[in-house]
Amino acid sequence: MGRAEERRARQRGGRRRAASRGGRSSDGRTRTGIRRFLTWRKILGTFLGFCLLCIGAFILLYLLIDIPKGNAVAQEQSNVYEFSDGSVLTRQGETNREIVDLAQVPKDVQRTFVAAENKTFYEDSGVDLRGTARGLFNTLSGRGMQGGSTITQQYVKNYYLTQEQTVTRKLKELVISLKVDRETSKDDILAGYINTSYYGRNAYGIQAAAQAYYRVDAGDLTVEQGAYLAALLQAPSQYDWAVASDTSKKLVQDRWNYVLDNMVEEDWLDAADRRGMEFPVPEEVQGNPGLQGQTGYLVDAANDELARQLVAQGAAENEDDAVAMVKRGGWNITLTIDKKKQGQLEQAAEDQLISKLDAEERPVDANIQPGAVSVDPKTGKVVAMYGGADYVEHYRNNATRRDYQAASTFKPVILAAAVEEGSETQDGDPITADTVYGGDSGREVVADGEKVGFNPPNEDDVDYGDVSVQTAMNKSINSVFAQMGVDVGMEKVMEVAGLLGMDxxxxxxxxxxxxxxxxxxxLEMAGIYATLDNHGKKVTPTILASADHKDTVVDLPDPIGEQVISRETADTVTSVLTGVVDDGTARTSVRDNPERDGQQVAGKTGTSDYGRSAWFTGYTPDLVTSVGLFGEDAKSGEQVNMAGATGTLPGKGRVNGGGLPAQIWAQYTFGATGKATEFDLDTDQGAAVQPSWTPTATQEPTTQAPTQEPTTEEPTEEPTTPDPTTEEPTEEPTTEEPTTEPPSQTPTSGTPTGPTTEPPVNPDNPGQQ
Structure with a gap:
């Protein structure tokens, strides 16, 4: 290589080095934009700096946060419950809790709680960093807290902190848990955890829980029973066997198995012993003796609603934590219950039902469970509630239970959906109070000319021929409303049901x-009918007027909501329901009641299949009350037929909605209302405007328009031979001769026919009404 070439080579090398210093990488490519500033060294340095900053912040928190004194969990105060007028209903404050030493609890039972909640409890440092980080992230992102806490953390939350859902509380929980784990033995932490936890049934601590669920002391619990109590802590109200749904029962059994399997895995339980264990079904619930009569039902209903509101506004993580907050005490709770109306409802139930029950003479009388709720439709306030004969004898509130069929009290919802949606029959005619349907028992339901495989019987299998919608409501005719539901579309029917307040x-x-x-x-049915009474504005019944606590502010929502169906729809249904009282299944108990004194009433009866429930839900312009009777076997709790109850019922003794429930409703309502009032209705349909009518003829019903117009009966104030009803049939029904006056319109589906006789009553399978 010559000198000239060497010089040129050196020059090229110098330019490359300069370019490299000016933004080129070692491979000769030029860095541009953000890559000139972000190198792996800078990223690593930033990350390490952030970690050091977090560590420093945590050390600072650790130094600043001390273990506080135990909070009010160990020093509960009384809750004061008041009627709407400020008078005291009751005081509840003595917490059902008895502290026991860990040594009093069998070792195997102790381990069930560790196996359920925190298998590494005996080795960890008292915190679960991954679970805590997840909880912090969910809180910051608005998703709420999740599980993952250790036993130490849960004990700290129960004993030293509160249930509030904040980042600050979670950080405090983390620091205090670390300190508690360093300064307190594992046995003391476990003892504190099982003694401060809430187990449901108003039981705090393992001793109270052992008594509440198995009637034994904590020292006498078996491993199987201990595993259930440990499983229960995840969701006490959901997993309580006495009130759990089928799904919840499966979930708690799965968790019970999970606890025992973990014990085998940790060598705390012999596998052979595990295989021989059976699920220990808890004892039935016993009521608090201090809450006898209706008091316990009212207190529980108020507590449950307050707990839901605490969760809704973020003061508690879940409903179980919220219930625990309420039962720790310090609350002043005012109920919406009107003391006078409450007494009147209790008296009506006593006079019309309880005083007539004699379980020694009639065993079926022991199976009758009444429930009722009365609501002011203008305010949504529950002014009276009847949960059962006595809270101490029957712990479950019959006014709020949802396990019995609504039966024909649902029919007004179908009509509301039809009117609201502007629905038409299969023949294309609008569905109104005057629309005519085929009312024969077992009539096949059709859609677009095709059978849908549904042909429900009417009660007692009565054939009514062609009837107007008004008459079908009055007589509670299943076949008419089955076809109407398909005409409207069942999706629309259930949508309107939800809008009105049904779950x-x-x-x-x-x-x-x-x-x-x-x-x-x-309670649910009273809310639905209250929305109808309130001209379609949503009513969500509330039993809470106010709830005050020195540490918590509760904002209660307005029970009156938005317009969910049109006023015309609501008023049309109300107008039609006046016919049930004046010319239908409730006329004997309500229309003819001497205490009515001109009061206008709308309502609907209901009697479920096999006579297991009977209803009357009715209303005046100012008061809505739903009364239900439920057949519950006094020993097994299973649903049973109520036939023969009280021994005073006609015929075969079937309990119908137009009987005992309507009688309770009438005594209460006509005593609780003052001067007679009338509905202010925006409708031109229904019995409030036009008397009901039933066309009569002899042809078999079809789905086509009739070839001749039916005749109608002349309306009278007091018909001497009324049409047969579906809920209280007469033994020898007769038919009236048709008049020569034509009806206001022709039928829209089916050819009119009329019954001449009724089959005998079969109380074991009467058909659902």
Missing amino acids: TEGMESVPAQTLGSMGASP
């Missing part, structure tokens, strides 16, 4: 729902 979650939109086969409570 439709998980319900199928199938024709069988037209029979009211879904579960509902008197």
Whole structure:
């Protein structure tokens, strides 16, 4: 290489080095944009700096946060419950809790709690960093807290902190847990945990829980029983066997198995012993003796609603934590209950039902469970509630239970959906109060000319021929509303049911729902009918007027919501329901009641299949009350037929909605209301405007328009031979001779026919009404 070439080579090398110093990488490529500033060294340095900053912040928190004194969990105060007028209903404050030493609890039972919640409890440092980080992230992102805490952390939350859902509390929980784990033995932490936890049934601590669920002391618990109590802590109200749904029962059994399997895995339980263990079904619930009569039902209903509000506003992580917050005490709770109306409802139930029950003479009388709720439709306030004959004898509140069928009290919802949606029959005619349907028992339901495989019987299998919608409501005719539900579309029917206030979650939109086969409570039905009474503005019944606590502010929502169906729809249904009282299944108990004194009433009866529930839900312009009777076997708790109850019922003794429930409703309502009032209705349909009528003829019903117009009966004030009803049939029904006056319109589906005789009553399978 010559000198010139060497010089050129050196020059090229110098330019490369300069370019490298000016933004080129070692491979000759030029860095541009953010890559000039972000190198792996800088990223690593930033990360390490952040970690050092977090460590420093944590050390600072550790130095600043001390273990506080135990909070009010160990020093509960009384809750004061008041009527709406400020007078005291009751005081509840003595916590059902007895501290026991860990040595009093069998070692195997102690380990069930460790196996359920924190298998590494004896080795860890008292915290679960991964679970805590997840909880912090969920809180910051608005998703709420999740599980993952150690036993130490849960004990710290129960004893030293509160249930509030904040990042600050979670950080305090982390630091205090570390310190508690260093300064306190594992046995003391475990003892504190099982003694401060809430187990449901108003039981705090393992001793109270052992008594509440198995009637034994904590020292006498078996491993199987201990595993259930340990499983229960995850969701006490959901997993309590006495009130758990089938799904919840499966979940708690799965968790019980999980606890025992973990014990085998940790060599705390012999595998052979494990295989021989059976699930220990808890004892039935016993009521608090200090809450006898209706007091316990009212207190529980208020506590449950307050707990839901605490969760809704973020003061508690879940409903079980919220219930525990309420029962720790210090609350002043005012109920919406009107003391006078409450007394009147209790007296009506006593006079019309309880005083007539004699379980020694009639065993079926022991199986009758009444429940009722009364609501002011203008405010949504629950002014009276009847949960059962006595809270101490029957712990479950019949006014809020949802395990019995709503039966025909659901029929007004179908009509509301039809009117609201502007629905038409299969023949294309609008569905109104005067629309005519085929009312024969077992009539096949059709859609677009095709049978849908549903043909429900009417009660007692009575054939009514062609009837107007008004008459079908009055007589509670299943076949009419089954077809109407399909005409409207069951999805729309269930949608309107949800808008009115029914809990439709998980319900199928199938024709069988037209029979009211879904579960509902008197509280729920009172809310639905109150929305109708309130001209379509949503009413969500509330029993809470106010709830005050020195540490917690509770903002209660307005029970009156938005317009969910049109006023015309609501008023049309109300107008039609006046016919049920004046010319239908409730006329004997309500229309002819001497205490009525001109009061206008709308309502609907209901009697479920096999006579297991009977309802009357009715209303005046100012008061809505739903009364339910439920057949519950006094020993097994299973649903049973109520036939023969009280021994005073006609015929075969079937309990109908137009009988005992309507009688309780009438005595209460006509005593609780003052001067007679009338509905202010925006409608030109229904019995409030036009008397009901039933066309009569002899042809068999079809789905086509009739070839001749039916005749109608002349309306009278007091018909001497009324049409047969579906709920209280007469023994020898007769038919009236048709008049020569034509009806206001022709039928829209089916050819009119009329019954001449009724089959005998079969109380074991009367048909659902």
